[in-house]
Amino acid sequence: MHTGSPAVEAEGLRKRYGDTEALAGLDLSVPAGAVCGLLGPNGAGKTTAVRVLTTLLRPDAGRARVAGHDVTRHPDRVRAAIGLVGQHAAVDDVLTGRQNLTLFGRLHHLSRRAARARADDLLDRFGLTAATSRPVSGYSGGMRRRLDLAASLLLAPPVLFLDEPTTGLDPRARSEVWDALRALVADGTTVLLTTQYLEEADQLADTVAVVDAGRVVAEGTPERLKDGLGGDRLDVLLHHTADLTRAAATVSAALTAPCDLDPAALRISVPITDRVAALTAVLRALDEAGVGVADVAVRRPTLDEVFLRLTGERAEVAA
Amino acid sequence: MSTLSLAPRRLRWAVSDTLVLTGRSMSHWARQPAELIIGLLFPVLMVLMFGYLFGGAIAVPGGGDYREFLLPGMFAMTMAFGVEASYAAVAADAARGVTDRFRSLPMARSAVVTGRALADLLHSAAGLAVMLACGWLVGWQWRNGLAHALAAVGLLLLLRVALIWVGIHLALVLRRPESVMVLQILVWPVGFTSNAFVAPQTMPGWLAPIAEWNPLSATVAACRELFGNPGWGGDSFAAQHAVALAVAWPVLLVAVFLPLSVRRYRQLSR
Structure with missing residues (x-):
């Protein structure tokens, strides 16, 4: 990755499912090392955007580059440079925490020994050492999420995607995940995070892009967005x-x-x-x-009010 | 990196990723031994039920011992039960986002299915070994020599390979782990409408041809022939060409369901 060039860049992304336009020309730019919060209501297109940027989904139109690689032309290179935490904790319930991380490490083509060492390293870092040899089915929601997060960080990817990482977690588990994320960000990882929780964006993100009906309707720091609402x-x-x-x-x-x-x-x-x-x-x-x-x-206005103001007009038209 | 060095590396990754995922399934068995053992012993229970409870009431056309008639049928049923395992594993990964995680990794994409196929084949081979041992204990044996017996085992595993693709395709279509119940129920009418438990001649006239042409029947009839066990002695085309059909049916199933599965897997990115 060249310093100075954005870590995530999307231009006019479009994706249509039947009659619904999930992405309607989404533009986005996240500088390297920044944390960008993609904020929007359910069905706004946040998850579709993440799926396109992580090579899981092909866009109908538009271009996207992640860590300097085109997502449709060089998906392999993109995959080698990203970590993905999806909406489900995508870990194997039957296996232990260490077995999970070793498995994903091996699939990253680490040697058996390197995969084990990296697994222990990450378990330690995410406070899961005590649960290393327990099957994941016995983990709490917060522990499972942290393991999921650890699994996405096996090769310390320069760009990390998090799709609603704390949905369904209780407040304590949520703050556990937030702490883990803050530590990562301190290491310089670029993070693109989708969330429905404004507090989450406010707490973690340097910049927020408000997404509605498949495009970005406002962009800026949380402070700037709040100022836009009139002090x-x-x-x-x-x-x-x-x-x-x-x-x-x-x-x-x-x-x-x-x-x-x-x-x-x-x-x-x-x-x-x-x-x-x-x-x-x-x-x-x-x-x-x-x-x-x-x-x-x-x-000061809350981000909630900014959000309602930006996305509320459409809701009123629909009602 | 040059294209020359890329191809061998891709192949190496495809093989090593397949083995890693097969190892994952084996770790599952080690972690849940009770499930593994119950799965292996269920067909044994069926042999005991049919062999000793119902067996006395079922006559084998042309004479012969019912248990010796039954065992090749149960071998094939053991392969058929395997479709549930393939379905459950693939559907669970798809529903829980594990498939998406695999797809976001720089691993060989083919390994997701080849790893599954290899694990399922190992599991079914173990199941078949248990059933062969069970057969010996209840008086079944192969009578045409080891080479024919191995050919029969090969045909059984070929059927299992075909059913792996049926299971993978259904799982990618439905993506609901709990729907495995539907398969668990459906496997019975398919199993009973075959020559596995009773001879088709004893069935109503409209049902007999369906049972004779059931892909399961082809494998069962071919195994009876190769093991030298009493068969159902029909003179239909299906009965006369059992071994050929026991090869043709699984090849046809693979020819249909392998491309369908690959298409479904690709469609995950649409």
């Missing part, structure tokens, strides 16, 4: 559901800005520019209107 937000938490509409009208009038309502959380959220002025105005207006307020907070 800070003010949240007002109420005591009673009955107050919700009246409070929203009051807040809107005080700031001349539209509010978002979250009835389940009894919360009103509104974009603001001047934090102190907005806070004073809203509290005074609510006091005058006689609305009981449980809490008020000024905060």
Whole structure:
């Protein structure tokens, strides 16, 4: 790989299944050593994109290069340069952790001895030493995922693909996987990660590409995407559901800005520019209107809100 | 790297990757010995059931000992049961993403199926060895010499090779490990509608030709002929050309299901 050239590069990728266009001209560029989060709702085309970039799927149109190799013309070279962690923990349940890693090491054409040494190395690194000789069927979800991750790192590939690596894991297992990923990233591995969890992208990714309907609709650092939504937000938490509409009208009038309502959380959220002025105005207006307020907070927008804003328009059209 | 050095390396990888994957299946047997043993002993149970429970009520056309008639049928049934093992293993890998992991590795792609085929063949050879020993214990024997007996064993393993491809193809189509139940059920009507347990002459007129032309029947009839065991003595074309059909049927099955499996495997990338 040439330094400076992107580790992952996609131009106009298209893939159609019958009437649905899974990829509708997807463009993407991930610099070497960066962590890119591919964020999108179910069916947005994230998995299809990963399958194309890892040579599992041939695109109908477009070009993609991974670690400097064309995915359709030199799939073998791409395969030698990547690791893939798919949506399922693709490990052998019957075999032990060490047997699994030795098996995949041998399939990477390591010698028997080198494969065993590498297996022990990785088991140690992912905190699985105690479970080395136990069959994987007895592993917890987090352990299984870590073994899966280890299996994708047998040859320390320069580019790693992770397709929803923490889907279905409990919070503890999720943080285990995140820790393992952070350690990898510190070693300079380029990572392309798909996720539905915005927190995950926020925690791990340098750049985020929001994917919707088979193309990238926004790209940038998590901070930049949040800035794009208009700076800070003010949240007002109420005591009673009955107050919700009246409070929203009051807040809107005080700031001349539209509010978002979250009835389940009894919360009103509104974009603001001047934090102190907005806070004073809203509290005074609510006091005058006689609305009981449980809490008020000024905060940065979450990636969730960025995401809903970017992908919500399509949902509204569909509804 | 030059193209000259590439070809031998590819071949070497295809062989070594095949052996690695065959070794994986053997590790499975070592890890789950109970499953292996139950699988090997199930046909023995069938021999005891049919040989001693029902055997007394079944007459062999043209006379002869029923157990000696039954054993070649059970050898072939043991091969037929193997289709379940091929299906289950391939479907489990496809459903759990292991096949995708293999496909994302720089390994020989053919090894995924050749490794499976070699492991299944070893497993069935072990099953056949157990059944031959079981046959000896219940009084069955080969009467035409070792060369003919080995030819019969060869025909049985040829049938198994054909069924490997049937199993792989069905697994790549269905990709549901739990659907192996359907195969476990279907193997019985196919087995019973053959000459394995009873002679087709004793069946209703419309069923007898189906049983005679069943690929399983060809192998069973050929084995009875080669082992020198009592046969069903029919005078139909299928009965007269059992050995030829026992070669032709598996070759035809491979000719159909091998390309279909390869196509299905390629379609995983569409």
